[in-house]
Amino acid sequence: MDPRKNSADIEATAAAWFAKREGDDWSAVDQAQLETWLDSSTAHRIAFIRIAAAWESAARLSALGAGVPAGTIPPRDAWGFARPRSETTSRVLRQPGESVNDPELDVASSSANTPDVHHSVPPRFLRRTRAIAALLVVAAAAGTVWYFSMDRSNSYRTQIGAVTTVPLADGSKVTLNTDSQIHVELGPTARRIKLDKGEAFFDVAKDAARPFIVEISDKRVVAVGTQFEVRRDNNEMRVLVLEGTVRIEHAGIFSKTPQTRLAAGSAARTAKTAVLIDQPAAAQVEQLLSWRTGYLLFRDTALADAVADFNRYSTRKIVIEDAAIAGIRIGGHFRCDDADAFLWLLQSGFPINVEKRSDRIILTKR
Numbered sequence: 001m002d003p004r005k006n007s008a009d010i011e012a013t014a015a016a017w018f019a020k021r022e023g024d025d026w027s028a029v030d031q032a033q034l035e036t037w038l039d040s041s042t043a044h045r046i047a048f049i050r051i052a053a054a055w056e057s058a059a060r061l062s063a064l065g066a067g068v069p070a071g072t073i074p075p076r077d078a079w080g081f082a083r084p085r086s087e088t089t090s091r092v093l094r095q096p097g098e099s100v101n102d103p104e105l106d107v108a109s110s111s112a113n114t115p116d117v118h119h120s121v122p123p124r125f126l127r128r129t130r131a132i133a134a135l136l137v138v139a140a141a142a143g144t145v146w147y148f149s150m151d152r153s154n155s156y157r158t159q160i161g162a163v164t165t166v167p168l169a170d171g172s173k174v175t176l177n178t179d180s181q182i183h184v185e186l187g188p189t190a191r192r193i194k195l196d197k198g199e200a201f202f203d204v205a206k207d208a209a210r211p212f213i214v215e216i217s218d219k220r221v222v223a224v225g226t227q228f229e230v231r232r233d234n235n236e237m238r239v240l241v242l243e244g245t246v247r248i249e250h251a252g253i254f255s256k257t258p259q260t261r262l263a264a265g266s267a268a269r270t271a272k273t274a275v276l277i278d279q280p281a282a283a284q285v286e287q288l289l290s291w292r293t294g295y296l297l298f299r300d301t302a303l304a305d306a307v308a309d310f311n312r313y314s315t316r317k318i319v320i321e322d323a324a325i326a327g328i329r330i331g332g333h334f335r336c337d338d339a340d341a342f343l344w345l346l347q348s349g350f351p352i353n354v355e356k357r358s359d360r361i362i363l364t365k366r
Contacts, residue, residue: 014051156176201289236269240289304327
């Protein structure tokens with residue numbers, strides 16, 4: 001089941017209950033049914049609380065303040081509907097022979113013999129109108145709350161050179177590498193993370209009822225409670241599992257690609273519909289995850305790969321202009337933001353010339 005659709009259904013039901021409660025015909029039976037619905041699911045209770053909060057916020061919407069001065073919040077029972085004339089007629093109609101100073105309210109002399117007629121609005125119509133208005137307003141306000149909470153406040157990104165950890169509301173933690181971005185949706189039936197760019201390490205809080213799903217294009221990693229890393233490379237992913245088990249699958253509903261399970265200590269790369277599995281040594285795992293401590297660790301690494309890693313942390317890129325040096329193997333432990341130490345090693349220990357320019361750094365064979 002799509003958690004977003006399920007959440008929308010719950011929100012709609014909560015809004016209907018709230019609108020009915022605002023009517024004048026609310027009964028003890030209705031209250032009992034509402035409490036049963038609320039007690040049946042934590043998601044129901046949370047949705048109802050959000051609707052109530054949205055109702056309070058909706059009092060600020062100018063569309064509901066017909067005839068109310070700007071900046072004034074109308075009371076909950078005054079949403080701009082006309083009152084029954086029985087409540088206002090004393091200000092508009094005058095008794096026979098009574099003078100009126102306001103010419104707009106003055107009536108013709110013949111009206112002295114005209115009986116006052118008070119046209120009242122049926123109470124049932126008022127109750128229905130108020131309930132319908134409450135439902136529409138709450139639905140609109142709930143949609144606004146959903147938009148801002150899902151599309152604005154739950155998107156996280158890091159700048160180039162930054163590494164940060166983001167705590168999630170479910171107790172999970174996400175550590176974002178440089179120039180990375182995620183979008184988080186914590187629904188009642190699933191926890192979805194869209195990795196829009198970059199790399200992230202996930203420390204997932206256990207919740208068997210809500211699988212933790214990381215999505216990249218048409219591929220996804222599914223876990224319940226574990227620790228794993230995902231790196232995005234265009235529309236492909238690299239996955240490294242530290243604890244627990246995850247599975248890699250294609251998100252398309254018509255996909256026939258079988259699921260791939262990864263146990264702790266396993267790594268995998270996707271290539272279209274294929275999944276390539278590896279069992280990296282402990283030293284390799286340490287190297288792959290060294291960025292979480294702010295360092296880049298190289299062990300017998302090709303210069304081209306080391307340069308690509310450093311370039312992720314700086315806007316001033318290192319460029320290899322001589323292909324003859326791209327395959328030189330290097331090693332070392334460098335801070336992510338300390339390219340100067342890396343360049344010093346290249347120039348002092350290898351036949352490499354380093355030319356620093358204002359916008360880039362050029363590497364050539366010496």
